[in-house]
Amino acid sequence: MASRKESSSVSSTAMASTGGTLDSPVKQIQIEGLVVLKIIKHYQEEGQGSEVVQGVLLGLVVDDRLEITNCFPFPQHTEDDADFDEVQYQMEMMRSLRHVNIDHLHVGWYQSTYYGSFVSRALLDSQFSYQHAIEESVVLIYDPIKTAQGSLSLKAYRLTPKLMEICKEKDFTPEGLKKANIGFEQMFEEVPIVIKNSHLINVLMWELEDKSTVADKHELLNLSSSNHLEKSLQLLMDRVDDMSQDIVKYNTYSRNLSKQQQQKHQYLQRRQQENAQRQSRGEPPLPEEDISKLFKPPQPPPRMDTLLIAGQINNYCQNVKEFTSQNLGKLFMAETEGAREMQTHLNDAHRSSLHFHFLFFFL
């Protein structure tokens, strides 16, 4: 099971080791360039206001690879579209696409995310229903903010079989979860993604490179990180607050439970004592009362939310760590340049400062 701790590097080598233990039908995802471009475009145009944009992925399954060849976006849920029928839209779209020979098999869905916050009940439900209907479906999470910082951030997730079991039974009590022995790390499994282009698209890429005069953006080497860090930490704090509330609830529950156990115990003991006394005195023993009616066990809080929150926190931490590692690298690079600059600035100002300044130019 690919735990999300190891998902920081999506390179195939790391995944190969965990991929061998993946017992899911999908071990790799192959996406066409067109899908990537469409997802990016969809978010760019329609996603500025609301949090998430969603859409459907189309493709087919080949061996143990899931090939995603096309996608189409879903309209936003607006209030004035009361009579909007999602299913109908989807059916019509797929029917039309079939006419032009586009793969019309539903293989998953995609969603954009805001700073990595996507582990929610809604996502879980959707993915569960998808995976229940179509075994190999995945959800692609596209992070536009991270992409704008320089590297395309597209991740594919599936629910682990354990989580599927739990969702099926809808047993979210602590006992149920304990039985399944599921932790927040084993909720989602990440599937490695590979991008593949056809030859014609490759020709198009050459053509674009030829013709387009847009300068390379070097966002990736941007040293300013505080904005992103702030927001991530803000979200993390919110989640941790939620988590602590949940923990408090659970603690009260367990305290109540133990108190109740004690009370029950005491009651039983007293009963026994009394019965013993009565017996010694020759009186009939008191009737056994139904204990469970006297001491109603407190309602155990559902643990699913806790699990989700824990998963989300984990995700945030992951992202933050990735981000900091990147930035540390950049800072160390700049630092060595700075140190060198101090030394050689006196020797050969013109030459070396150009060197150094060029590096800074791209900040």
Place this chain on the structure above:
Amino acid sequence: MFCHKNGENRVQERARIRNLGSITPISDIYERRSIISPLLFAFPGKQRPPRSDRSVFTKNKKRAAQAKDTHTHTHPNKPEKNSSSTLINDKAFSEHVSGSGCAKWRQQDNNPAARRAPSSVYLMESVRCGAVEDAVISPAPIKPACLFACLPQTVISSLPSFSKMSVFGPVVKIHPVVLASICDSYERRNEGASRVIGTLLGTIDKHSIEVTNCFSVPHNESEDEVAVDMEFAKNMYELHKRVSPTEVIIGWYATGFDITEHSVLIHEYYSREASNPIHLTVDTALQSGKMNIRAYVSAQMGVPGKTVGVMFTPLSVKYVYYDTERIGVDLLQRTRVTPSRTKGLTSDLSQVGGAAARVQDMLTTVLAYIEDVLSGKVTADNSVGRFLMDLVNKVPTISPEDFENMLNSNINDLLMVTYLSNLTQAQIALNEKLVLL
């Protein structure tokens, strides 16, 4: 025909024509005096066979045939003209001269010989007829390389003055997703179809048209007829409008190199959907070794009332990207290098390394250039020098201690955040274990 002119005049005329010297084939053809289709008259190119009866129409074509107002499509009830109308029938010619639109031209020179100066005479072909119906004289100032309806692109571009022609009309800005979509639908076309057409969606600005989306429309094309599934197009447009309400139909695309006659029909349909639609051709068959992507806008030309034609004027095409699109395209570019055309998404630190390597490459290039200039191998270019000056001046002057401080505080921030996030992760793991106890 010029047969009835006396020889002397003819010689004079020939000399004059030669002196005008714009399109030599015309003078040659004058000399040859043969019955040639007007296409050949103007450019030695494809010879189109005369179309006879075209009784098979789709719904739109019938309408087009009946609507004789603006476009000249086939006039199926006038086949006799094809055979008899040759080139510059002198009678017809004089009719036209006396008729419409060439007052200016006539004023230029009253000499009948000069009247036939080839630089001012262009025969407009009716779109599907292979022969001219009437000679139409267009106003003089049009440069010789002006366009004809449905002329093969190769022929036009072979004219020397074509490339220098100024382009009127808005600039067309295309997003890469549109081109990728077109290529993909070309790859998925039906058996036997040589090209694919579809609708372009986007937004119109004052000076530019931005194409942001497209979808393909099934169509059948044969020698004689074109059938396009219009309900499908409408349907798809409705669906797309649900998602992005700001996109409107701005034109249509077709794969392939030429503008064919069918294109004109389809274009006419689309001009009903959008005002002044643009037409995009993407050469997916790589006819000239490259994937030519061109955009056109249609314009009326000719003599109103008599013979009019449709002219496709090219527009300049630019590729625009959103920032994130740029990054996506960069990633896709990297699939070109691997033989299996695949590329995994890399981890973060290696991406930084990659970007740094690219910057380093750029640095070496610039440094090499500077070396060359300093040693005199390459002449210094002032504009490059100015760029370098800007570059050097962009760096803020910071004292080394301040710089150290900034760096260190930044590093400390990041380390702290890393520590905190690790702590949090340990915490939730612990919590979970406790619950399971």
